[in-house]
Amino acid sequence: MIRFNCDYSEGAHERILRKLAETNLEQTPGYGEDIYCQEAGDIIRKLCKKEDAAVHFLVGGTQANQTVIAAALRPHQGVVAAVSGHINVHETGAIEATGHKILALPSEDGKVRAEQVEELYTAHAKDESFEHTVQPKLVYISNPTELGTIYTRGELEALQAVCRKHKLYLFVDGARLGYGLAAEGNDVDLPVLSSSCDVFYIGGTKVGALFGEAVVITNKELMTDFRYHIKQRGGMLAKGRLLGLQFIELLRDGLYFELGAHGDRLAGRIRAACEKKGYPLLVYNTTNQVFPIMPDSVLKQWKGKYSYTHQGRVDEGHTAIRLCTSWITREEHVDALVRDILNS
Amino acid sequence: MIRFNCDYSEGAHERILRKLAETNLEQTPGYGEDIYCQEAGDIIRKLCKKEDAAVHFLVGGTQANQTVIAAALRPHQGVVAAVSGHINVHETGAIEATGHKILALPSEDGKVRAEQVEELYTAHAKDESFEHTVQPKLVYISNPTELGTIYTRGELEALQAVCRKHKLYLFVDGARLGYGLAAEGNDVDLPVLSSSCDVFYIGGTKVGALFGEAVVITNKELMTDFRYHIKQRGGMLAKGRLLGLQFIELLRDGLYFELGAHGDRLAGRIRAACEKKGYPLLVYNTTNQVFPIMPDSVLKQWKGKYSYTHQGRVDEGHTAIRLCTSWITREEHVDALVRDILNS
Amino acid sequence: MIRFNCDYSEGAHERILRKLAETNLEQTPGYGEDIYCQEAGDIIRKLCKKEDAAVHFLVGGTQANQTVIAAALRPHQGVVAAVSGHINVHETGAIEATGHKILALPSEDGKVRAEQVEELYTAHAKDESFEHTVQPKLVYISNPTELGTIYTRGELEALQAVCRKHKLYLFVDGARLGYGLAAEGNDVDLPVLSSSCDVFYIGGTKVGALFGEAVVITNKELMTDFRYHIKQRGGMLAKGRLLGLQFIELLRDGLYFELGAHGDRLAGRIRAACEKKGYPLLVYNTTNQVFPIMPDSVLKQWKGKYSYTHQGRVDEGHTAIRLCTSWITREEHVDALVRDILNS
Amino acid sequence: MIRFNCDYSEGAHERILRKLAETNLEQTPGYGEDIYCQEAGDIIRKLCKKEDAAVHFLVGGTQANQTVIAAALRPHQGVVAAVSGHINVHETGAIEATGHKILALPSEDGKVRAEQVEELYTAHAKDESFEHTVQPKLVYISNPTELGTIYTRGELEALQAVCRKHKLYLFVDGARLGYGLAAEGNDVDLPVLSSSCDVFYIGGTKVGALFGEAVVITNKELMTDFRYHIKQRGGMLAKGRLLGLQFIELLRDGLYFELGAHGDRLAGRIRAACEKKGYPLLVYNTTNQVFPIMPDSVLKQWKGKYSYTHQGRVDEGHTAIRLCTSWITREEHVDALVRDILNS
Structure with a gap:
């Protein structure tokens, strides 16, 4: 067959396995406080041209989505997402399990449009009984989307504009980001992504790593105490360097x-x-x-x-x-x- | 230094790295539904002498604790644990984040005693306003404990007896189980453990694996829909075979x-x-x-x-x-x- | 104006105020364990022709919905409801705050149809990655609906049939039940309602009481420990008799x-x-x-x-x-x- | 007997019943947006000498505690309380159900001391693995306490000082406040209370009302979106004026x-x-x-x-x-x- x-049917790129073997018996601090996570974070900050971004490494996508969203929202706030968004259909209610409603928008191609966000936000703000409905606060998109489509730079910037206008966070799930950035017709790169959203992640699991997603936070509001959230959601890997090492290999030279x-x-x-x-x-x-x-x-x-x-x-x-x-x-x-x- | x-300062046993390299380019189904997880589960069932145990592999301990406990309890039920228990002090409130109170018992040596459980259960049952207090339903212990002490077979069986009497679940966190089973003076083995508790896990992260905890469920009540819970808590590893492979190596011949x-x-x-x-x-x-x-x-x-x-x-x-x-x-x-x- | x-713009029916005044200085046990709640429960059981129903009195509808749903579901299970359902649009995410997803069905007239439930259930059961999606477990409807429409006896029985077939609970929000039961064309009464769903409530707030919803549980599975849930969700009124007294007045003679x-x-x-x-x-x-x-x-x-x-x-x-x-x-x-x- | x-064995003070009867058929907006809640809020602001305080009326104490605490904390933050505190022992885990751990302090007389808070805060801040433990953020006390003792003005101010120093919120549960303020030896009054804590409530249920707690928020950080939280936790009474009317009667002339x-x-x-x-x-x-x-x-x-x-x-x-x-x-x-x- x-x-x-x-x-994600196979293991990892051979360079990753080699790197793990080479460093196997080194002793490092646990929980992502080792030199490899530091180095991987530096590489990412450089690639993103965001020196002050916070970079955290998590094992998988559901964990990353859950942790970022729960860290960003207060209890009465919800996530705006396409009805086909991964968090809305394929995570067994992981977001709701943290207490938050997903405000699902119709979408033919998996994308969320800036106009939809504007409309949803305005409808809430104008509602006579607004306090009886969930307050939209974070817009979740994936790039590529669940349907493999990609956002143009213009689309991202339009989303950013509406989010800034209404003080919403923009979060980009990049579980398949490598396939998006390399795609024909794509005009987005890491610096564009970094400057147009508040937080995103670079997916490793589906692009050559054994596992791992690198969460990049560019909005200072979202940086505070983020490691507590990782720990609370069960995402703090004891041997955190395994994540750092993999992203070093993937990103140091364009692999x-x-x-x-x-x-x-x-x-x-x-x-x-x-x-x-x-x-x-x-x-x-x-x-x-x-x-x-x-x-x-x-x-x-x-x-x-x-x-x-x-x-x-x-x-x-x-x-x-x-x-x-x-x-x-x-x-x-x-x-x-x-x-x-x-x-x- | x-x-x-x-x-957990180093990587993994060399046999594990070798096994990962050997199988790296094989294609398998994801999410733990591969032949290696199946094989590792079979090895564990055999070692435990529990043919009908359910075995699931999770990445880390906090995740395992959170998933097992949230799956076992209804909202008004709580976990009984030693005040020094890992879930009570070192998991950033991961259990409370799933909605459950930890009912902490004093302990000098890290252990929970059967008499303490009896007393706590009875105090709740007799309380005039019992419905105003959290209902104890699951007893969490670690073996070895946070203080490195181990339970004797007699102590485990006494805990089992009080739990059965009051329809409480007994859950053993075995993050360091390998060190417990090999310890001088220990009279517990996997079959004893399997038959005295409702669910436990065999810790890999701290005993030679890159990461991984093998959750063994022996009580049928706790088996239902367990994979949904793993997914919801962010613990379903896409390349699940990485967990199966590691436990095969650790357990096939006594390593x-x-x-x-x-x-x-x-x-x-x-x-x-x-x-x-x-x-x-x-x-x-x-x-x-x-x-x-x-x-x-x-x-x-x-x-x-x-x-x-x-x-x-x-x-x-x-x-x-x-x-x-x-x-x-x-x-x-x-x-x-x-x-x-x-x-x- | x-x-x-x-x-709910006015207070309560004058008979209720009179009854409160008459009994004001009596001393009774708190938290709904008084003779008036007992009597009100008996009246309801008789009207419903369900001698073994459990009856609990809660202050308001959101509280009733939240408490019933959180008590009925395990973490990975969700609520099926019309997209216009009160829990989906007008409760500030109260259901999600208890950790559960609402699986919203399209509806023109506010009703959920048996065929929709069948289809949703089957789609989940047949899904290759069913464990990655929320498991439907409870069907929530209101009668009358948010749009004032009412269910016929046939529609209720069809919903009951599909729920029984798939072991789903059927829950009827009766915040406006009085207006439904009295409506032209209605062929449902309390005994029909009681025997066709697992739990429902008789709304007082909108039909003559100062406040209060009488939750009637007919399915034994849902009865266990229900008072713990009421307390945990903040719904246990200290002077619980205020609820019993109101329902006595409303229901003793058809008011x-x-x-x-x-x-x-x-x-x-x-x-x-x-x-x-x-x-x-x-x-x-x-x-x-x-x-x-x-x-x-x-x-x-x-x-x-x-x-x-x-x-x-x-x-x-x-x-x-x-x-x-x-x-x-x-x-x-x-x-x-x-x-x-x-x-x- | x-x-x-x-x-709370009896109903309410006769003046309250009379007021309810007098206003019974008036039409007012729902959910606490009526003139009586406005008037009651004004009376409270005046009594507290805090013109910019936000005042909200909730039905009961558990609801008030749960709503205030869940509104104030981010997921990884916990509540400091006496081990005998109402939220720790008599609310069926209502706080944990919102996801937060209670950090319980030993107490002989039901009070929390400033030194204990200082010590707990410092222990957390100095802990090598602080991110693995719950971050203290809010101090919950009751006045009077569960054991009927009262805080002196000096004790309150010492608590305030340590809270300000470490950016913790101070929350006073005043379910029995009336008995505290009238007690022999008491040197606290509403203005003192208002200026020494961030949020507190004036309990009505136990001091002459049918039900009701008036939550007074003095810290602007805690005011934002508070009504959303009330609604989400099931605490927004449809006929909210019932609460306003009661507090008017209780507080307009010293009753x-x-x-x-x-x-x-x-x-x-x-x-x-x-x-x-x-x-x-x-x-x-x-x-x-x-x-x-x-x-x-x-x-x-x-x-x-x-x-x-x-x-x-x-x-x-x-x-x-x-x-x-x-x-x-x-x-x-x-x-x-x-x-x-x-x-x-």
Whole structure:
């Protein structure tokens, strides 16, 4: 079986394993207070051109989302997100478990628009019984989104503008950031991201690390006591250096961006095959996720050969699926899939 | 600087790193549904002689404690623990963050006694205004405790008896279990542990793994939907096999117990040196933590040479400290420390 | 100004005030353990024909919703509700504050349909990554709904059937129950309600009491330790008898149903006037809330004369509003309003 | 049976009932936005000599404690309180249910001392692993305490000083404030209280109201969005004017203080009888609670005649109990009790 169901089927880039082995018997302080976390943080601050950003390393995405959001909000405040946002659908209510409502906005392509935030904020502010409704305070977006689409610089800046205007925080979930930054048509880079949002993270788990998300906080209000929150939410790794070491390897010389580009290129080949064959896409994007609408007869043939994610029934004979490439997807696996698409 | 401040200063046992490298490019399902987690679970069930136990792998101890406790309790129920229990003092209120009160019991040696539980339960049950107080429902103990002491089989069985009598759950935090099971004077093994409590975990982080705690649930009531809870609390590792692989290596041929014995033996050498020199122990135990009461003058000399944990001021000139050995502590480091103790 | 903006603008029915005065200096046990709460509970059990129902009295609706839901669910479970449900829009995230997600279903008329519940449940159960999503466990409906519509006996029984089939709880918020039971076209009564849901409440605040909601639990699973939950959520009134006394007066001889009928009849007059005048209704119902779509020019004239609730802009020149009658609305106030509608 | 078990066995002062009746059919806005709440707030601001204080009315004490504390703290922060504090023992974990740990301090007489706060704060600040422990942020005291003792002005000011020094909030639970302010030896008044703490409440439930606590916030940081918190915690009474009306009656001409003095004077008679008879007091105070240590033989005789609260077994033949007087305790009931004490 060849796995195209997600981007975390394998371990880590070999350089990461090597680095872990090399440093294995060194003694360091625990809980992220070691020299490697320090160094990784410095690399990130430099890449982001934000010398005063706070950088924290967490093991996974749900943890990062939960910790950032719970740290940012007071009890009566809620998170604005796309209805398809990861926190709204795939985290078993982790945000609600910290006490906060997700104010879900409709979205066809996984993105939240500045106008939607403006409208939602204004509706709350003007409501006669505003104190009876949750106060919007933080806007959560992912880049790329759950549907693989990416925000343009203009879109990010528009979101930033509406957030600043209404004193909302803007938080970018970058679990697949590497695939976004390397994508065709992307005009966002780390400095743009850093200066347009209050907090974001650089996802490692899906882009070459064993695990790990680097949370970058640029808004001073959100920096205070952040390590307490990490500990309280169960996210403070005893051997924290494992996180620092991985991000050093990923980011010291551009490996992270190469890995992202690899995944995007191979997804592009699959996408092109689908288009050539005439299989429509549920949503178009240029990152590592492809969402073709497939005849059920073809999917039947793929059983046991390829794994993919079920995205939804479209009609009697068709199903939308997700095919995911990754930093380590093999060219020959894509060759095989492309062949099978074209010959189907 | 030689670190004796904790048992997680280094990476992992070399066999673990090797195993991770060997399997690195295999594709497996995520979130702990891979063959390695399955295999590790089977090994654990066999070692515990509990074929129907549920085994789940979590990254760290706070996460494990939080997830087990929140999954077990209804909102008005609380956790009984020693006042020195890890959940009561070193987890930044992680349990309270899930909504539950910790009902703390006094303890000199870190242990909870069956009689204390009986008394607390009865006081609640007899209270005229019992509905105005938190209902005790789960007893949390660690073995070894925060003070390195271990429970005897008799003590565990007495706790089990009182818990069964009053329908309380018994939960054993085994973050340092390897050091407990290998300790001089210990009469508990995995089958005893499995049959005397409702849920416990085998700690990997402090006994040779990069990270990881294997939660073993023996009470069917606690098994239902447990994976939802793991996900909600941010503890479901995407590349879950990393946990399975580590526990396979630690447990397939007794490595875990050897590593525990190594730490205990070296701690024993330090303890003996303290006793020989006449430095009293805050609490006596036979595991990998030593708690001598040291003259401040000696500690001053150690500055920059050895790291340790501050345990508390005892009097004007003396301080109780904690010296920790581990699965990888080097004999020559202990030689040096013993020499410095004896010559101090 | 004549208030039609809500159904809690006045105090209580005079019989209630008289009863409070008569019993004022009696000494009774606190926290709802007095003879009046006992008597009120007995009356309710009899009216519901459920001898083994548990009855508890809470001060208000948000409290009742929060307490029932938090008591019923485990952490990973969520509440199914109409998107317009009171808990989803008008309680400042009170449910999320107890840790639970609201799984909102689209609804034109404020009702949840059995088929929607079936579909939602099945989608969750069939989801490949079901453990990553919130588990539906309780269905929350209001009768009458937020839009004043009422459930038929058939609809309730269909909801009950799907809930039983999937082991979901059915919870009916009856904040305006009096207006529902007295409504034209209603075929539900207390025994029907009691036997078709697991828990519901009889709202006093909006139907003649100073305050108070009588929670009736018919499912034994939900009865356990319920008083602990009331206390924990801040809902245990010290002088609990105030609640018992009010429900005795409302329910001992049918006053509650008369008060409901009064409100419904007067709302009917307003509704008829709107229809006669040609003002369309946002949603049609037969209870005490009327939702006409009004010309802004008319609303301008009403300023300072009548208060109402803003329901939403419909187009450039029209606004949907809510006009509420109540148990104590004066005939002459309705006369005036009807006149102004017809002459507008 | 004559009830001395608590101070909320009866209804309300007759003036309150009269006021409710007089205003019963007036129409007012709901949720505390009526003229009576406004007027009551003005009276309180004047009595406190704090023109810019925010005043909110809540139904009960647990609700008030929970709402204030949850509104004031971020997730990793905890409440400092006496181990005997109401929030620590008699609210079914209501504070923990909002996610916060109570940092309990030992106390013989129910009071928290400034030195204890200083010590606790410093211990946290100096702890090597401070981020692994809950951050103290709010000091909760009651005046009178659970044991009926009262704070002197000096004690309050010392607490204020340590709180200001370390940026902690000082919160005074005044559920029995009326009995404290009227007590012999008391040197605190509303202006002193207002200027020495950040938030406190004037308890109505136990001092002549049907129910109600007036929360007075003097620190601007705590004022923001407070009404959202009230709503979220289920504490926003629909007919909020019921609260305003009661506090107007209690406070417009000193009735509240007279009622407190009445309770204190009668408790004094009981206390004197105990002392005369030689029954020792568990703790001495001058407010409305008396804590004699009684021979079990006497308590046996009282069965069915007097109700009291069990406070704890003292030795084989003696039990500490609590006898409570109130704003409405009858002289002849105290006559009887005093007689029975002296003749026992």
